[in-house]
Amino acid sequence: MTTVPLAGAPDYAPSAPGAPNGPNEAPPFAGTARAVFGLVDDQYAVVAHSPNLTPEAAHALCRAVSIGDPTVPIDGALSCLDVPGWGIVCTRYATLHDARGRLALVSDSVAIDRATFLALRADPFRCMPRRQELAGVDAPRALDVPRFAPSTPAAEMARLAEARRAVDEMHELRPLLAALLAGDRVLWVSPAAPLVGLLQCVVLLLPPTLRTLVTFQTAATRAPRSMPRLTGADRRYAELGTVEWTRELPREIGLADARADAAADALLALDGDALLAAHALYEDLAPATPQPRALLVEVERVARLGAHATARSRGDAAGALRAAARADDARERERLARATLAAFAPEALGAALVAVLAERSADAYALGARLVTELLREEAGADGAVASRVLDAVLGGCDRLRWAGDTAARDARAAVAVVAARRGDGERLVQLADVDASYEVGTTPWRGSAASRLTGTVVTALVHARDGDAEAAVAALDAIGALATTLAGPARRDAAGLALAVAARAVATCARAASDSGTPDRLRRLAESLLGFWARVAPGDARGEAVRWLLDDADTRALSPHDEGAAMRSLTSAPRDERAGWLGAATLRALAHGTDVGAVVAVAESLPADATLGTVLGALLGRAALDGPPLGGRWPALLAHVDVDARRVLLARSLARATTDPIALDELAATCAALADLDYRLDAAAADAAAPSLARWAATLPPTRAGAAKLGAALALLGELADADAASSLAAAVVHDAPEALRSLVQLRRLAASAAEVEATREPSAWAVRRAALRTLRRSDELLPAQRALLRAFLGAPDDARPWWRALLGRRGREDGR
Numbered sequence: 001m002t003t004v005p006l007a008g009a010p011d012y013a014p015s016a017p018g019a020p021n022g023p024n025e026a027p028p029f030a031g032t033a034r035a036v037f038g039l040v041d042d043q044y045a046v047v048a049h050s051p052n053l054t055p056e057a058a059h060a061l062c063r064a065v066s067i068g069d070p071t072v073p074i075d076g077a078l079s080c081l082d083v084p085g086w087g088i089v090c091t092r093y094a095t096l097h098d099a100r101g102r103l104a105l106v107s108d109s110v111a112i113d114r115a116t117f118l119a120l121r122a123d124p125f126r127c128m129p130r131r132q133e134l135a136g137v138d139a140p141r142a143l144d145v146p147r148f149a150p151s152t153p154a155a156e157m158a159r160l161a162e163a164r165r166a167v168d169e170m171h172e173l174r175p176l177l178a179a180l181l182a183g184d185r186v187l188w189v190s191p192a193a194p195l196v197g198l199l200q201c202v203v204l205l206l207p208p209t210l211r212t213l214v215t216f217q218t219a220a221t222r223a224p225r226s227m228p229r230l231t232g233a234d235r236r237y238a239e240l241g242t243v244e245w246t247r248e249l250p251r252e253i254g255l256a257d258a259r260a261d262a263a264a265d266a267l268l269a270l271d272g273d274a275l276l277a278a279h280a281l282y283e284d285l286a287p288a289t290p291q292p293r294a295l296l297v298e299v300e301r302v303a304r305l306g307a308h309a310t311a312r313s314r315g316d317a318a319g320a321l322r323a324a325a326r327a328d329d330a331r332e333r334e335r336l337a338r339a340t341l342a343a344f345a346p347e348a349l350g351a352a353l354v355a356v357l358a359e360r361s362a363d364a365y366a367l368g369a370r371l372v373t374e375l376l377r378e379e380a381g382a383d384g385a386v387a388s389r390v391l392d393a394v395l396g397g398c399d400r401l402r403w404a405g406d407t408a409a410r411d412a413r414a415a416v417a418v419v420a421a422r423r424g425d426g427e428r429l430v431q432l433a434d435v436d437a438s439y440e441v442g443t444t445p446w447r448g449s450a451a452s453r454l455t456g457t458v459v460t461a462l463v464h465a466r467d468g469d470a471e472a473a474v475a476a477l478d479a480i481g482a483l484a485t486t487l488a489g490p491a492r493r494d495a496a497g498l499a500l501a502v503a504a505r506a507v508a509t510c511a512r513a514a515s516d517s518g519t520p521d522r523l524r525r526l527a528e529s530l531l532g533f534w535a536r537v538a539p540g541d542a543r544g545e546a547v548r549w550l551l552d553d554a555d556t557r558a559l560s561p562h563d564e565g566a567a568m569r570s571l572t573s574a575p576r577d578e579r580a581g582w583l584g585a586a587t588l589r590a591l592a593h594g595t596d597v598g599a600v601v602a603v604a605e606s607l608p609a610d611a612t613l614g615t616v617l618g619a620l621l622g623r624a625a626l627d628g629p630p631l632g633g634r635w636p637a638l639l640a641h642v643d644v645d646a647r648r649v650l651l652a653r654s655l656a657r658a659t660t661d662p663i664a665l666d667e668l669a670a671t672c673a674a675l676a677d678l679d680y681r682l683d684a685a686a687a688d689a690a691a692p693s694l695a696r697w698a699a700t701l702p703p704t705r706a707g708a709a710k711l712g713a714a715l716a717l718l719g720e721l722a723d724a725d726a727a728s729s730l731a732a733a734v735v736h737d738a739p740e741a742l743r744s745l746v747q748l749r750r751l752a753a754s755a756a757e758v759e760a761t762r763e764p765s766a767w768a769v770r771r772a773a774l775r776t777l778r779r780s781d782e783l784l785p786a787q788r789a790l791l792r793a794f795l796g797a798p799d800d801a802r803p804w805w806r807a808l809l810g811r812r813g814r815e816d817g818r
Contacts (some may be wrong), residue, residue, distance in 0.1 A: 031087070031112065031113030031115065031116045032050075032110060032111065032112050032113075032116060032145055032146045032147070032148075033049070033050045033052050033053045033058075033061070033110070033111045033145065033146075034048075034049065034050045034053075034108070034109065034110050034111075034129065034143050034144075034145070034146050035048070035049040035050070035053060035058035035059075035061050035062050035108075035109050035111075035143075036048040036049070036062075036106070036107070036108045036109075036129075036143070037059075037062035037063075037066075037105075037106065037107045037108075037109070038096075038104065038105070038106035038107070039096075039098055039104045039106075042098055042100075044104075045059075046058045046059050046062060047106075048142070048143045049142070049143060050142065050143045050144065050145045050146070051142050051143075051145070052145060061083075061086060061089065061109055061111055062107055062109060064081075064083050064086065064089065064225055064226065065079055065081055065083065065089050065091045065107060065109055065224075065225075065226075066105075066107070066225070067079070067093060067105070067107075067217060067219055067220050067221060067222075067224070068220065068221035068222040068237075068239075069103075069105070069221060070095055070103055070105060070219065070221060071103070071221070071234075072103075072234055073095045073103065074093055074094060074095045074105070074219050075094055075095070076092070076094070076196060077092070077093040077094070077218045077219035077232075078090070078091065078092055078093070078124075078128060078196060078199075078216070078217075078218050079091045079093070079216060079217035079218065079224075079228070080124035080127075080214075080215055080216055080217075080228070081215050081217065081224065081226045081228055082212070082215050082226060082228075083111075083225075083226045084226070086111045087111055087112055087113040087114050087117065088111070088112045088113075088114065088117045088124070088127075088212070089109055089110070089111045089112075089226075090109070090110050090112070090124050090127040090128050090129070091107050091108065091109040091110075091128075091129075092107070092108045092128050092129050093105060093106070093107050093219060094106050108129040109129070110127055110128070110129055110146050112127055114212070117212065118208060118209070118212070119150060120148055120150045120151075121150050121151055121153075121156070121208040121211075122208040122209070122211035122212050123150075123151060123156070123203060123204075123208075123211065124203065124211070125200055125203065126148050126149075126150065126151055127146075127148050129146070153276055153279060153280070154276070156204050157204075157272040157275065157276055159200070159204060160200075160201060160204040160205065160272070160275075161272060163197055163200045163201045163204065164201055166197050167197050167198055167201060169268065171253075172198055173198055173201055173202075173268070174264055174265070174268060175249060175250070175253045176188070176198050176202065176230075176249065177202055177205070177264040177267070177268070178257065178260045178261050178263075178264040179246075179247040179249055179252075179260075180202065180214065180229055180230060180295070181257075181260040181263055181264060181295060181296045181299055182246060182247060182257040182259075182260035182296065183245075183246020183247055184229050184246060184292050184293060184295070185227065185229070185231075185243060185244065185245045185246045185247075186229060186230045186231070186245065186246060186247050186248075186249065187231050187232075187233065187236075187240065187243070187245045187247075187248045187249070188230060188231070188232045188233070188248075188249045188250075189232075189233050189234075189235060189236050189248065189249070189250075189251070190232075190234070190250065191234050191235065195216070195218045195230075195232045196218060199214070199216055199218070199230070202214055205267055205268070205275070206299070206302065207278070207279040207282040207283055207286065207302060208279075208283065209282070209283060209286040209287075209290060210282075210286070210290060210295065210298055210299070210302070212290075213229065213290060213292050213295045214229055214230070214295075215228035215229050215230070216228045216229060216230040216231070216232070217230070217231050217232065218232040219232055219233065219234070220232065220233050220237075220240070221233065221237050221239070222237060222239035222240065223239055223240060223242055223243050227243070229292070229295075231243075259296065259300075260296055263296060263299050263300045263303055264299075266300075266303035266304075266306075266307065267299060267302060267303045267306070270303070270306035270307075270310065271310070273309070273313065274306040274307075274309040274310045274313070275306055277305070277306070277309035278302050278303075278305035278306035278309055279302070281305050281309075281335065282298075282301065282302050282305055284335075285301075285331055285332050285335065286298070297328070301327075301328065301332065304323050304326055304327065304332075305323075305332075305336075307319065307322075307323045308320055308323035308324060308336050308339070308340075311323060312339065312340070312343045315344075317340075317344045317348045317349050317351075317352035318352040318355060318356060320336075320339075320340045320343065320344065321340060321349065321352055321353055321356060321367070321371055322356065322367055323336060324336035324337050324339075324340050324371065324374070325366075325367035325368070325370040325371045325374075326367065327370075333370070333374050334374065334377070334378075337371075337374045337375065337378055337387075338378065341378065341386045341387060341390070346386050346389035346390045346393060347389070347393055349390045349393070350389070350390045350391075350392070350393020350394045350396075350397060351393065351397065353368060353371055353372070353390070353393075353394050353397075354393070354394055354397030354398065354400075354401070356368050356371075357398070357401055357412060358401055360402070360403075360404050360409070362406060362408040362409075363408075365404070365406075365408035365409045365411065365412040366408050366411070366412070368412045368415070369408075369411045369412040369414070369415040372391070372394065372412070372415035372416060372418075372419060373415050373418075373440045375387045375390055375391050375394075376391070376415075376418060376419065376422070379391060379422070391419045391422075392423075394416065394419065395416065395419050395420060395423070395425070395428065398416050398428075398432070399428075407436070410434040410436055410437040411437050411438050413432045413433070413434055413437060414432070414433065414434055414437030414438065414439050415439075415440070416428075416432050417429050417432035417433040417434075417437075417439075417459070418439060418440075418459055420432060420455070421452065421455035421456055421458065421459045422452060422455075422456070423452065424450075424451030424452035424453075424454070424455050425451075425455065426451065426454065426455050426458075426483050426486060426487055426491065426495075427487060427491040427494075429455050429458060429459070429483075430458075430480075430483070430484075430487070430491055430494040430495040430498050431490075431491065431494050433458070433459070433462060433498055434501075435462060435465065435466065435498065435501040435502050435505055436466075436501075436505070437466075438466070439459060439462060439463045439466070451486075454479075454482060454483050454486070455483065457479045457482075457483075458476075458479045458480055458483050460479075461475050461476035461478075461479040461480070462476060462502070464476070465502050465505070465506065466505075467509070468505045468506050468508065468509030468510075469506065469509070470506045470509070470510055470522035470523065470525065470526045471522065471525075472506075473502050473503055473505070473506035473526055473529075474525055474526055474529045476499075476502045477499050477502060477503065477529045477530060477532075477533050478529070480495055480498055480499045480502070480533070481499065481532075481533045481536055481537060483495060484496065484499070484533075484536070484537040485536060485537065492537060492540070493540035493541070494540065495537060495540070496533075496534075496537050496538065496539055496540030496541075496544060497540040497541060497544070499530070499533050499537070500530075500539065500540070500541075500543065500544045500547065503526060503529075503530045504574075504578050504581075504582075506526055507523070507526065507578055507581030507582055507585060508575065508577040508578040508581050509577075509581075510522060510523045510526070510581050510584070510585075511577045511578070511580040511581035511584060511612075511616045512577055514580075514584065514615070514616045514619035514620050515619040515623075517623060519619075519620065519623065520588055520620050520623045520624040523581070523584060523585045523588055523620070524585070524588050524589060524592060526585065527551050527585040527586070527588070527589050528589075530547075530551070531548070531551055531552060534548055542566060542567075542570055543570045543574075545563075545567060545570075546566070546567035546568070546570035546571050547571070547582055549563075549564070549567045549599060550567070550571060550582055550583070550586045550599050550600065550603065551582075551585060551586050551589060564602075568602060568603055568606050571583075571603050572603065572606055572607055576610070576612050576613075577612065579603075579607075579613070580610070580612050580613045580616040580617075581616070583600050583603060583604060583613060583616075583617065584616050584617055584620045586599065586600045587600055587617060587620065587621065587638065588620060588624055591621070591624055591625060591629065591630075594630075596632075596633035596634050596635070597633070597634050597635060597638045598633070598634045600634075600638055601634045601637045601638050601641075604638065604641045605637075605641075610641075611643075613641060614641055614642050614643040614644075614646075615643050615646075617638070617641060617642045617643070617646075618642045618643035618645070618646025618647065618650070619646065621642065621646070621650055622646050622649060622650065625650060625653065626653065627653055627654075627656075627657045628650055628651070628652075628653030628654030628655070628656065628657050629650055629653075629654060630654075631654055631670065631671050631674035631675070632670065632674075635674075636674045636677050636678055639651070639678055640678060647678065648680070651675055651678060651680045652686050652689075654671060654674075654675070655671060655672075655675060655680075655682070655686065655690065656689060656690065656693075657671075658671035658672075659690045659693050659694055659714075659718075660693050661693050661694075661696045661697040661700075662697060662700075663693075663694070663697045663714060665710060665713055665714065665717075668714060668717055668718075669717055672717045672718065672720065672721060675721055676720065676721060680721060681721060681722065681723070682718060682721040682722035682726055682727075682730075683722070683723075683726060684725070684726045684729060686726075687718075687722060687726045687727075687729055687730040687733075688729075688733070690718065690730065691730055691733035691734055694714065694715075694718075694730075694734045695733065695734050695736065695737045695738070697714075698711050698734055698735065698737070698738040698742070699737055699738060699739070701738070701742060702742070703739050703740075703741030703742040703745060704745075705745070707742055707745075708742060708745040708746045708749055709749075711734070711735070711738070711742070711746050712746055712749055712750060715727075715730065715731050715734060715746075715750075718730060719731065731750070735747065
């Protein structure tokens, strides 16, 4: 018979007053069970267990929380583990010597389901088995079903204060808390680890819902079966090396994690009242089952709630606003905003919010934007009068602010712009609004005045136009134009600048999507809408004037040389996509109106090589100029800036247009001249495409000298663009279906011209001149391949690919042979 003593120190958790002790009485709490494991006749077995466990289940429970074989005496070791199938298991461990004087382990475990554990405020130290002695037994015996009394928040704060006085907060508690926040596998190795007192502090610093994440085992010789967040050991046993620990203390006590360290400092800085208020509010907002890896995020929330409570108690409106703005979700932000509105005067809150924005930092702007957005939601609610007064104070105070130019500042300005729009304040709206900003308008109603409906339409249009959609931009231009007509002076200029910014974003988007089939039409409508806006409201700055000059060049709007130079500089300094979009819009507008592109060419020629511009112009004209672009005026100069492949297609279309029956020789000549300037070469495919139309036209010509001259002129013009083989093929295809008399006349006239040229070369000096000319053009591309080959054969010139000395040796060999 063996006596199994557990440690005799005071209890952590006394039984509830009046708790039944009889084994047959019904337990006051469901879902709790208890089992003791130790030596029975010098063998490990279940010593005792509650009647709601079978011996087998009690044995399984005890083995699930085993800590291995200790090598040193243990007194007061504890564990709180989340064991699958058992819920939360709180265990007390002790050692004794068996009959042979060896250390033997005794464990006393209480299993509690999660609901019961939370009802006990998730305090594992309230659920630990009591320290007592068990009488010697010959076989397992029954224990009462455990019953525990929950503590109160006030009592927990008193216990926490007492526990914190007993530990080294700077060198032990803070590093441990930070390590537990930074990772979920912490190892504490110390021969005399004061873990129980530290763990009481950690647990009581957290609200009940988060305490379930702080599982622990204060004494282990191997990796626990149900791995806790904190594992303690008197030394680093070999089996502990199989675990990948997130931090090992105290060896890594100096390891820094900025976020975890900041959260630990913020939590430890809270006084009892603030911590009590933070716990209460967190329990209302907390997720039902927080994930273990979310402990840091949730502790940051607790610290934020505590900072808000501290700011309220000290009358710090700015501090309360900052804490509310840093809330991670809408429910928390709403609760803190309402608590802030209830704690401070509206004017004080407005002044504090303006002071936050006046700091001009990215963090301050982000906080300000969140706060204004939350106040807008509160304003739209049933009790929005206080929020409305705060926003009125903010709107008035923002007139004195100097805004930065970064994204955070734009978003903060946009939030205040929505405040102005809700009040129908068009002047402040166009002053503060930014097309690049994010607007959180929500679905709350606007105030009922006509002015607020007008400004509300502008904000809604800006939201839709933010992605650069051209149709949404056209709607935004209409809305801003309607508002701008009600404004005057600087506000009117601000409206014009806002309209241009909306159009510029859409133009850049169109440039990036230039190859889409609908882009040319969208870009034309956008250009016409912007010009229509400027017909009502003049451009507000030099950049607007430059864009109007570019788009309105079709209407011959004249600028002085100085103003034209300024306009070109303004356009060339625009972002690449935007600039390409503006030039593309002006080109499409000129194409639609049948006008010249002088302004577009002037800007394009002032730019360095710009592949984006060539690609955009080629894609837009490829979709819009299905019959080819015009080739008069400055159009050829513009086509020189178009992507090479796109230009080849466009010129082929223009040639096809000029060779469509009936053919006008003057238009064909102008077309061929422009094509020659652009180095267009009529290849076999293009010749085959042009031949049928030319043949139909030839069939209508009379077999007279005039008819032959017309057909010969057309063939000559086209032949100058083609290589010899393509030109010959084109001529043969065209005259094939012509009337016999006309065909013969054309062929004879072409032969006579050729014969005259050949005859002119028979004179030796003329022959030599032609050969010398061919040698001069040897390395140029002025002659096409087939032309060069025919001339080499006719003139007896050496092959360009042969070195001069090989050609010389070949000629001498022929002379020696003679």
